[in-house]
Amino acid sequence: MRYRDLSILTQRDAPNNARTEGFAFLVRAGFLTRENRPTELGNLALKHLEGLSAKIGGSFFSQIRLPVIGNSLETFYPILTGAADIIHCPACGYTSRSETAVFAKSPLPGETLLPLKKVATPDCNTIESLANFLNIPKEKTAKALLYTRISDGKLVFAVVRGDMALSEAKLKRQAGEVRPATHEEIESAGAVPGYASPLGLADALIIVDDLIPQSANLVAGANDPGYHLANVNCGRDYQAEIVADIVQAKAGDACADCGNPLKELSADVLEDGAGYRFDKILLALAESHHDPNGLTIPHPAAPFDVYLMPIPGKELDTFAAAGEMYANLQSAGLTVLFDDRDERAGVKFNDADLIGPSVRVTVGERGLKEGVVELKPRAAAEKQFVAITDLIDALHKS
Numbered sequence: 001m002r003y004r005d006l007s008i009l010t011q012r013d014a015p016n017n018a019r020t021e022g023f024a025f026l027v028r029a030g031f032l033t034r035e036n037r038p039t040e041l042g043n044l045a046l047k048h049l050e051g052l053s054a055k056i057g058g059s060f061f062s063q064i065r066l067p068v069i070g071n072s073l074e075t076f077y078p079i080l081t082g083a084a085d086i087i088h089c090p091a092c093g094y095t096s097r098s099e100t101a102v103f104a105k106s107p108l109p110g111e112t113l114l115p116l117k118k119v120a121t122p123d124c125n126t127i128e129s130l131a132n133f134l135n136i137p138k139e140k141t142a143k144a145l146l147y148t149r150i151s152d153g154k155l156v157f158a159v160v161r162g163d164m165a166l167s168e169a170k171l172k173r174q175a176g177e178v179r180p181a182t183h184e185e186i187e188s189a190g191a192v193p194g195y196a197s198p199l200g201l202a203d204a205l206i207i208v209d210d211l212i213p214q215s216a217n218l219v220a221g222a223n224d225p226g227y228h229l230a231n232v233n234c235g236r237d238y239q240a241e242i243v244a245d246i247v248q249a250k251a252g253d254a255c256a257d258c259g260n261p262l263k264e265l266s267a268d269v270l271e272d273g274a275g276y277r278f279d280k281i282l283l284a285l286a287e288s289h290h291d292p293n294g295l296t297i298p299h300p301a302a303p304f305d306v307y308l309m310p311i312p313g314k315e316l317d318t319f320a321a322a323g324e325m326y327a328n329l330q331s332a333g334l335t336v337l338f339d340d341r342d343e344r345a346g347v348k349f350n351d352a353d354l355i356g357p358s359v360r361v362t363v364g365e366r367g368l369k370e371g372v373v374e375l376k377p378r379a380a381a382e383k384q385f386v387a388i389t390d391l392i393d394a395l396h397k398s
């Protein structure tokens with residue numbers, strides 16, 4: 001492609017709304033507007049990736065050298081601006097959306113069951129204030145979360161350990177669609193908001209996390225404002241209709257597969273059942289392949305193999321000579337960005353580095369007189385001179 005036909009506009013500085021280097025370089029190299037819309041060059045890069053994916057199939061991400069993580073449903077690329085919250089094990093590769101991620105739970109040491117006891121807990125309507133007031137760890141409390149099932153209006157009473165967070169996604173797998181219960185709904189089931197207890201509830205669906213039956217002598221609500229019950233034991237004091245994993249995994253929890261600590265990451269979805277997301281794939285490529293001067297996206301993902309640039313001469317028509325090479329290189333199967341602008345060499349060098357084809361070929365007057373062009377791989381500091389007659393061979397090797 002010719003530089004001028006693509007109307008490429010590069011920028012010296014990163015846009016001030018850039019939160020990742022990949023995005024900054026895609027804007028600076030003229031692939032994206034700062035509003036994150038693809039330019040003509042950007043669309044060309046996206047089409048190129050689309051064509052590649054159709055050709056390559058299964059091993060697409062490894063072929064384009066993109067380090068991805070995922071599972072059988074989705075492929076992710078971790079990135080600060082990613083819209084998906086995921087849990088990932090760096091040791092074994094386990095990856096899941098946070099809301100459905102599993103982890104290895106560690107039950108507290110077993111204890112003798114103690115008799116139920118009502119204790120005054122004034123102004124303790126959060127787990128924090130309760131644990132502080134009673135001077136116990138949050139692990140020794142039971143947290144109640146109340147929902148209403150959409151299908152039949154039944155109150156869903158979920159219980160998790162006080163140090164853990166409920167996963168609504170996991171709860172919905174057990175109970176069906178739910179929404180947070182209103183005060184009126186909680187009260188009409190016989191519970192007290194803020195001090196709700198699973199004991200003595202009429203007509204509520206009680207679902208407890210699978211750690212709860214293994215946790216002895218917890219402090220739970222008493223259905224009486226200002227009071228809690230100590231030494232509550234699921235199975236003895238109340239029965240759960242459903243015992244299942246309903247809590248959210250978090251950073252530092254142990255991986256269920258290998259036991260190593262899990263990480264919480266933001267990620268973009270690159271592929272799911274609906275197909276590839278090429279805009280996110282391009283961003284991930286830019287994020288994983290750049291240096292301080294610009295993009296270094298490798299073949300075959302890069303839209304161009306070669307950056308071909310003539311430097312204006314005084315006696316010889318370097319543009320005509322370069323135009324001939326442009327045609328020959330394309331015939332040889334190389335994808336070429338032909339910088340046909342009447343610009344200074346320094347400007348073109350900078351843009352070549354920003355846009356990032358893996359090789360730059362410079363056609364200058366002095367070289368032409370000797371039948372050579374300058375060839376510089378993007379990643380190398382050294383440039384070399386190559387006979388024009390050997391150029392295609394040299395490019396296929398580089």
Ligand SMILES: [Zn+2]
Binds near residue numbers: 091093257258259
């Ligand atoms: Zn693991």
